[in-house]
Amino acid sequence: MSGPVTVTVQLPSLLRSSAGGLSEVRVEASTLENLLESLFASYPLLRRHLVDEKGNLRPHVNLFLDDADVRWLDDWREPLEAGTSLTVLQAVSGG
Amino acid sequence: MVRICCDPQVSGLAFNSTKGGNEMSRVLLTVGTRKGAFFLWSDESRENWRLEGPHFKGWDVGPIQMDRRGDTAIWAGVSHFVYGAHLQTSKDLGETWKQIEHGPRYEDSSGHKLNRIWCIEPGPPEEPDLLYAGVDEAGLFVSSDQGEHWRGVDGLNDHPTRGEWSPGLGGLCLHRILIDQKNPNRMWVAISAVGVFRSENKGASWQACNQGAPIVAKGKEFEHIGSCVHSLVQAGNVPDLLYQQNHQGVLRSTDGANSWQRIETGLPARFGFPMELDPNDSNTLYTIPLESDEYRLPIEGKLAVFRSRDAGESWHAMTTGLPQGGFYSGVLRHSLAVDGLGPCGIYFGTTGGQLFYSRDGGEDWQSMPFTLPRIQSVSAFLLA
Numbered sequence: 001m002s003g004p005v006t007v008t009v010q011l012p013s014l015l016r017s018s019a020g021g022l023s024e025v026r027v028e029a030s031t032l033e034n035l036l037e038s039l040f041a042s043y044p045l046l047r048r049h050l051v052d053e054k055g056n057l058r059p060h061v062n063l064f065l066d067d068a069d070v071r072w073l074d075d076w077r078e079p080l081e082a083g084t085s086l087t088v089l090q091a092v093s094g095g
Numbered sequence: 096m097v098r099i100c101c102d103p104q105v106s107g108l109a110f111n112s113t114k115g116g117n118e119m120s121r122v123l124l125t126v127g128t129r130k131g132a133f134f135l136w137s138d139e140s141r142e143n144w145r146l147e148g149p150h151f152k153g154w155d156v157g158p159i160q161m162d163r164r165g166d167t168a169i170w171a172g173v174s175h176f177v178y179g180a181h182l183q184t185s186k187d188l189g190e191t192w193k194q195i196e197h198g199p200r201y202e203d204s205s206g207h208k209l210n211r212i213w214c215i216e217p218g219p220p221e222e223p224d225l226l227y228a229g230v231d232e233a234g235l236f237v238s239s240d241q242g243e244h245w246r247g248v249d250g251l252n253d254h255p256t257r258g259e260w261s262p263g264l265g266g267l268c269l270h271r272i273l274i275d276q277k278n279p280n281r282m283w284v285a286i287s288a289v290g291v292f293r294s295e296n297k298g299a300s301w302q303a304c305n306q307g308a309p310i311v312a313k314g315k316e317f318e319h320i321g322s323c324v325h326s327l328v329q330a331g332n333v334p335d336l337l338y339q340q341n342h343q344g345v346l347r348s349t350d351g352a353n354s355w356q357r358i359e360t361g362l363p364a365r366f367g368f369p370m371e372l373d374p375n376d377s378n379t380l381y382t383i384p385l386e387s388d389e390y391r392l393p394i395e396g397k398l399a400v401f402r403s404r405d406a407g408e409s410w411h412a413m414t415t416g417l418p419q420g421g422f423y424s425g426v427l428r429h430s431l432a433v434d435g436l437g438p439c440g441i442y443f444g445t446t447g448g449q450l451f452y453s454r455d456g457g458e459d460w461q462s463m464p465f466t467l468p469r470i471q472s473v474s475a476f477l478l479a
Contacts, residue, residue, distance in 0.1 A: 014153050049178035053203050060177040090177040
């Protein structure tokens with residue numbers, strides 16, 4: 001199993017107050033699953049906004065691991081590669 | 096946060112942009128909107144207003160409450176359709192805000208979901224650490240440590256009638272918490288499309304109190320569940336006297352909500368959302384009727400506040416200065432406020448973002464010289 005890498009997490013403006021006003025934060029993690037837990041441990045207010053009571057991603061929250069929507073990833077325990085970024089986006093629909 | 100200085104030429108209102116001005120700012124008007132919160136400051140004359148905001152830009156702001164039992168704290172219920180609902184608090188009148196990490200939240204096992212915070216209410220003065228919050232899906236939460244941690248009030252949230260609680264158009268929301276100022280063990284809550292509940296033991300158990308109030312759906316196991324209370328107010332100095340604007344009429348109780356009677360003489364419609372009571376006169380109250388639950392619009396495009404000075408026995412339209420044609424924005428249940436000064440200041444905001452106010456108990460009205468996002472709450476606070 002690979003060791004932890006530094007992942008850059010980019011946050012939308014509405015969530016920056018939940019991360020000390022930062023637009024991006026760096027998190028050490030070895031897998032996506034581990035990345036989210038580390039992110040929430042460092043910035044617990046983000047947990048409230050990104051996941052629901054059951055711990056599932058909120059329906060209109062999109063997380064992109066580089067270019068991949070994490071909902072389409074089969075295994076959140078795959079090793080992360082160095083230089084990976086995670087982008088938090090809200091789903092947008094309508095005109 | 097950006098402070099906005101409105102042009103006094105627009106309305107004749109002498110807005111100013113000086114920061115704080117708190118030495119003279121005795122009246123704070125807070126406005127929760129679909130896209131943030133706005134604060135308006137004035138002195139006791141209420142002639143000059145200073146607008147600041149938006150706080151929580153882009154977030155959906157519902158209730159804003161002030162707790163003055165210890166160090167003054169402002170509380171706000173904030174939500175977003177993507178990022179959920181949470182509480183924010185400020186100890187410096189809105190200069191800085193702190194998001195509450197362990198705010199109201201249902202247990203996973205409850206099967207319920209927190210969609211929105213609808214009301215925040217300080218507990219009785221002798222228990223300054225106690226705070227209550229009402230939420231959608233309908234539930235009551237309490238904090239015993241000045242809002243840092245919250246737990247559900249099981250006696251209400253797991254009420255035996257819960258299976259027959261059904262949402263209205265505004266959701267399944269607990270939107271009002273009242274605490275008897277003379278008996279802190281007694282409290283009431285209002286749940287839209289469900290009804291009024293009362294506790295005599297600080298929330299340990301609850302009784303539905305909708306006898307005489309219209310019930311939307313018949314044929315249920317619990318026949319007094321299903322009253323669509325839109326607003327509930329209590330006369331602080333007469334604890335058994337309550338009023339409500341219901342989906343299907345305007346009602347008064349003189350026995351602590353054991354029974355309700357209609358008080359609609361002079362009203363042009365039974366439907367409406369907000370209701371407020373003059374804090375200095377338990378017989379003077381205000382409501383804003385709308386044309387039926389089907390349309391929910393000012394009647395014939397005319398905006399009117401109705402006032403009763405005889406405990407609801409009769410109602411009279413107060414329209415001087417309000418648009419009397421071509422006005423088609425409604426007023427939501429939390430968007431009417433009174434300030435308790437004499438004469439009483441009255442304020443209301445519309446779904447179109449206009450803010451109107453009267454400095455003389457509703458006799459004359461003015462509009463603020465700006466348009467905000469959809470207004471969801473208006474509150475008025477007096478500061479020493």
